[in-house]
Amino acid sequence: MSDHATMQSIARLVPQGARVLDLGCGDGALLDLLQRERGCSGYGIEIADDNVLACVKRGVNVIQLNLDEGLSMFDDASFDVVLQIDTLQHLRNAETMLVETARVGRCGVVAFPNFAHWPNRLSIARGRMPVTRRLPYQWYDTPNIRVGTYKDFEVLATKNRLTILDAYGLQDGREVRVLPNARAGTAVFKFERG
Amino acid sequence: MIVSPQSMSFPDPLPLRSGASIRGYSLAYETYGTLDADKSNAVLICHALNASHHVAGTYAGQADSEGWWDTMIGPGKPVDTDRFFVIGVNNLGSCFGSTGPMHANPETGRIYGADFPVVTVEDWVDAQARLLDGLGIRTLAAVMGGSLGGMQALSWTLQYPERVRNAVVVASAPNLTAENIAFNEVARRAIVTDPDFHGGHFYEHGVVPKRGLRIARMIGHITYLSDDVMNEKFGRQLREGVVRYTTQDIEFQIESYLRYQGDKFSDYFDANTYLLITRALDYFDPALAHDGSLAKALAVARAKFLLVSFTTDWRFAPARSRELVKALLDNGRDVSYAEIDAPHGHDAFLLEDARYLGVVRSYFNRIAREAA
Numbered sequence: 001m002s003d004h005a006t007m008q009s010i011a012r013l014v015p016q017g018a019r020v021l022d023l024g025c026g027d028g029a030l031l032d033l034l035q036r037e038r039g040c041s042g043y044g045i046e047i048a049d050d051n052v053l054a055c056v057k058r059g060v061n062v063i064q065l066n067l068d069e070g071l072s073m074f075d076d077a078s079f080d081v082v083l084q085i086d087t088l089q090h091l092r093n094a095e096t097m098l099v100e101t102a103r104v105g106r107c108g109v110v111a112f113p114n115f116a117h118w119p120n121r122l123s124i125a126r127g128r129m130p131v132t133r134r135l136p137y138q139w140y141d142t143p144n145i146r147v148g149t150y151k152d153f154e155v156l157a158t159k160n161r162l163t164i165l166d167a168y169g170l171q172d173g174r175e176v177r178v179l180p181n182a183r184a185g186t187a188v189f190k191f192e193r194g
Numbered sequence: 195m196i197v198s199p200q201s202m203s204f205p206d207p208l209p210l211r212s213g214a215s216i217r218g219y220s221l222a223y224e225t226y227g228t229l230d231a232d233k234s235n236a237v238l239i240c241h242a243l244n245a246s247h248h249v250a251g252t253y254a255g256q257a258d259s260e261g262w263w264d265t266m267i268g269p270g271k272p273v274d275t276d277r278f279f280v281i282g283v284n285n286l287g288s289c290f291g292s293t294g295p296m297h298a299n300p301e302t303g304r305i306y307g308a309d310f311p312v313v314t315v316e317d318w319v320d321a322q323a324r325l326l327d328g329l330g331i332r333t334l335a336a337v338m339g340g341s342l343g344g345m346q347a348l349s350w351t352l353q354y355p356e357r358v359r360n361a362v363v364v365a366s367a368p369n370l371t372a373e374n375i376a377f378n379e380v381a382r383r384a385i386v387t388d389p390d391f392h393g394g395h396f397y398e399h400g401v402v403p404k405r406g407l408r409i410a411r412m413i414g415h416i417t418y419l420s421d422d423v424m425n426e427k428f429g430r431q432l433r434e435g436v437v438r439y440t441t442q443d444i445e446f447q448i449e450s451y452l453r454y455q456g457d458k459f460s461d462y463f464d465a466n467t468y469l470l471i472t473r474a475l476d477y478f479d480p481a482l483a484h485d486g487s488l489a490k491a492l493a494v495a496r497a498k499f500l501l502v503s504f505t506t507d508w509r510f511a512p513a514r515s516r517e518l519v520k521a522l523l524d525n526g527r528d529v530s531y532a533e534i535d536a537p538h539g540h541d542a543f544l545l546e547d548a549r550y551l552g553v554v555r556s557y558f559n560r561i562a563r564e565a566a
Contacts, residue, residue, distance in 0.1 A: 019526070043523065049549045052532050056500070056556040059563075063519055064533040073520045 005173025006186070007033055010085060013109050013166065013190045014038060018080035021104060023067055023097070024087030026051050028060035035060070042079065068092050071100040084110045089144040099160055107165060107192040114169060114180070114187040116149035121182070134185040150180050150187040161194040195251035195268050195275070197224050197261075199291060202328050208286075208321055214311040218300040221325050222284040222291025223247045226267065227275035229331070234565050236331045237278045238322060239263065240339030240346035243414070243471055244463060246290035249282035250275070263340075265546045272555035277562050278335060283325055285318045287471070289464030296397060296464055306466075308394020313470055315342070315478045319349045323357070335561055337497075338362035340543040341510060342471070345478045348518070351495040352480055358497040360561050362554065365507055365543040367514035368488050368521070369479040374509060377417055378472040381410035385465045394466050403465045408456030410468055415455050420506040420539035424448060488521035498528040500557045502550060504542040505535045530557070 007030050014020060017039045022031050025044025028051075034040035043061040046052050055062035065073070068091060082105030084097070089112050091097050101108040113134050114120075123130035129139040137144065148156075150169060157164055169176035169184020176184040199222050207217035224247050229236060239249045241262070250267035253259040267273040267280055284292040287310055295310040326334070337358050339347040344366025351361045370378070385391060388406030392399050416424075428448040437445065444450045484490035499522055503515035512533050522529040532553045536542040542550070 041526075043529070049532075049535075052530075053549070053552050053556060056530055056532075056553050056560070059560050061528055061530050063523075063529070063531040065516075065531075073516060073523070075524070078523075 003173055006170055009170055009173070009175055010083070010109060010111060010188065011038060013188075014040060014081050014083075016040075018042075019078075020081050020083060021045065021074065021079040022083040022085070023071075023101065024084065024090065025055065025060070025062065026086075028055035028058045028062060030083070030085060031055075031060045032058050067097060070096070071104050074104040076103055077106050079105045080107070081105055082108045084108065084112075086111060086113075088112045089146045089148070092145065094146045095156065095160070098156065098162075102160070102162055102191065102193045107190060108162075109188070109190045110153070111170070111186055111188045112146075112148065112153070113144065114150045114184055115147045116151065116181045117171075117185045118182050119185075132185070150184070153187055153189055157189065157191055162191040163194040164189055164191050166190040195226065196254050197226060197248075197251035198253065199224050199247060201291065202325055204321075204324055204328075206324075208317070208324070210311055210317045211314045212312050216286065216293070216311055219286060219293035219321075221247075221286065221293075221321060222288075223325060224249065224251075224261075224282045225329075226250055226280040226282075227278055229279040229329075233331050234333065234335060235278050235562075236326070236329075236334050237273060237280045237336045237338060238326070238334050238350075239267065239273075239280060239282045240318075240322070240337065240343035240350075241282070241285065242339070242341040242343045243475070244459070245343075246288060247282040247284035247292075248290075250280065262544065265544070266551065266554065272551045273338070273558055274555075274562075278558070281325075281329070283322050285313070285471075286321050287313045287467055289462075289467040294464065295394070295466035295470070305395070305397045307397055308466060310466060310470065312473055314474050315345050315349050316353060318474070319346055319353050322346070322350075323354055326357075332357065334358050334360075335565060336360040336362055336558070338364070339366070340364035341366055341540065342475055344510075345475070349478070349480065351497040351499075352491065355494050355496040360500070360557075361495075361497040362500045362502075362557065363515075363518065364502045365504055365510045365515075365540055366501075366518075367510045368481060368491075368518055370475055371514075375476050377413055377509075378476055381413050382469055382472060384409035384413070385468060388465075391465060394469075396465070402460070404460040407460035407463060407465055407468065408453070411456045411459035411463075412452040415452060417509045418540040420508070420537060422506065423538050426537075427451075488517060489524035492518075492521045492527070493525050495522070495525070495527060499530070500554070501529065501531045502543070502553065503531075503533050504538070504540070504550075505533060506537055507540040507542065509540045 020042030022044040082101045120130040169180030170186040171184040203220040207215040209215045245262045249263045250261035337347045337350045344363040385406035388403035390401040391403040431447040480491040481488040503512040
């Protein structure tokens with residue numbers, strides 16, 4: 001999900017000059033953009049060797065950690081924004097990590113594939129798990145061990161007393177604010193501790 | 195790359211952390227590459243326990259004389275000597291050319307032996323700073339080291355924060371654990387209880403405490419490897435192919451290997467140097483002067499950091515590197531950390547591993563870019 005329009009949309013949720021922690025930062029493209037265009041500073045957390053290398057090449061601070069081992073290294077509210085872009089769906093302890101995100105950051109931004117996007121619903125209605133551009137894996141061979149919907153996240157956020165500051169869908173790089181649960185392949189939420 | 199060692203003498207006494215001072219000393223060093231006109235491309239390499247100033251290249255006419263970090267440093271290598279002016283320096287108290295226990299004390303004319311003052315990581319860094327002064331280098335593009343060398347690199351950023359732009363700390367720790375100190379102590383006891391040690395003045399007796407050195411090295415060697423690698427390399431292989439029912443002789447290949455390593459080491463390493471260096475390791479603890487807070491200790495650092503650890507290194511475990519990462523994060527410093535999943539234990543930092551060398555190469559490319 002590194003296309004420019006999508007990154008720009010998420011970057012707009014991050015205040016100018018913010019101190020950012022990007023959980024599952026991939027090749028560091030978003031952090032790089034935040035540093036160059038929004039004067040941010042921060043660190044990416046990444047587990048994959050090739051992504052760590054890509055970050056070092058870019059000149060983005062990267063720390064190689066397994067997120068499933070938790071965020072105990074980080075103090076409460078030690079970052080302005082904690083990002084979890086296309087990361088939540090890969091985590092075994094997704095709920096814990098969401099709560100941790102809200103603890104470590106003054107606010108959090110989460111983006112993940114919205115399973116309720118209409119092509120997925122259509123596929124399910126036909127009796128098959130969806131294989132799409134956004135969810136390009138077969139059900140038996142996917143790194144996405146959590147599938148959830150835009151609406152599901154609202155429920156989870158409420159359960160954990162998170163206050164949603166902004167929420168919308170993203171489809172083909174465009175923000176979808178009308179019926180995002182059906183009309184967008186990606187769900188985006190900005191939240192803080194309630 | 196053919197290189198040759200150099201030496202620099204320092205007439206001014208160097209005050210040491212112990213309160214003692216050392217005068218009339220010299221440091222052995224080597225340089226590789228060319229110092230820029232603005233002297234901005236210098237990289238200092240700090241050495242680990244049994245290494246020296248000879249970090250890269252070979253000596254003329256000696257094919258097998260590669261520097262100990264030759265995989266890392268040289269033309270076109272991760273620390274590229276076509277771009278950087280790399281300095282390898284030998285620590286005070288070493289047995290490889292810098293003033294050490296086998297040299298004469300100018301105060302008494304007697305060989306130092308056990309009277310060589312105790313030196314610390316901080317003292318070494320002070321001595322290295324004087325070497326840089328002598329070379330006319332004010333600021334280092336980077337200081338780099340593995341293990342004990344990593345401690346020196348870290349200490350550089352605390353003692354001379356304004357002189358270090360980047361610090362590369364590999365397979366290191368903010369201090370030794372009790373277990374680590376315990377291993378060092380066993381090694382030291384092996385040496386000092388050797389009948390040939392003579393209280394450290396064995397030079398006068400024309401002997402060397404080889405038995406002690408051998409055992410010290412065997413213990414050290416075990417701790418630098420991982421269980422997996424040892425099993426893979428030696429397993430339970432018998433040297434003679436059959437069990438011979440002897441408690442004294444070598445049965446297993448691993449015993450043969452350790453004895454070989456011990457013998458080799460005792461032929462070239464100085465016993466007093468081994469005691470000094472293991473003590474320097476034991477003492478290093480920058481947090482001590484800051485209520486045990488590593489974050490407070492690191493508050494003065496200004497450098498950008500690259501830290502690297504290896505998953506199977508149990509002597510300088512990844513958790514110890516993560517402590518450093520956390521303390522740097524707490525101070526908002528620029529830090530990157532790679533945890534390399536390598537099977538080789540602590541020794542991995544000296545070996546060729548594409549991921550490890552790739553990260554270091556990329557980091558140094560960035561340093562070169564930023565300097566340009």
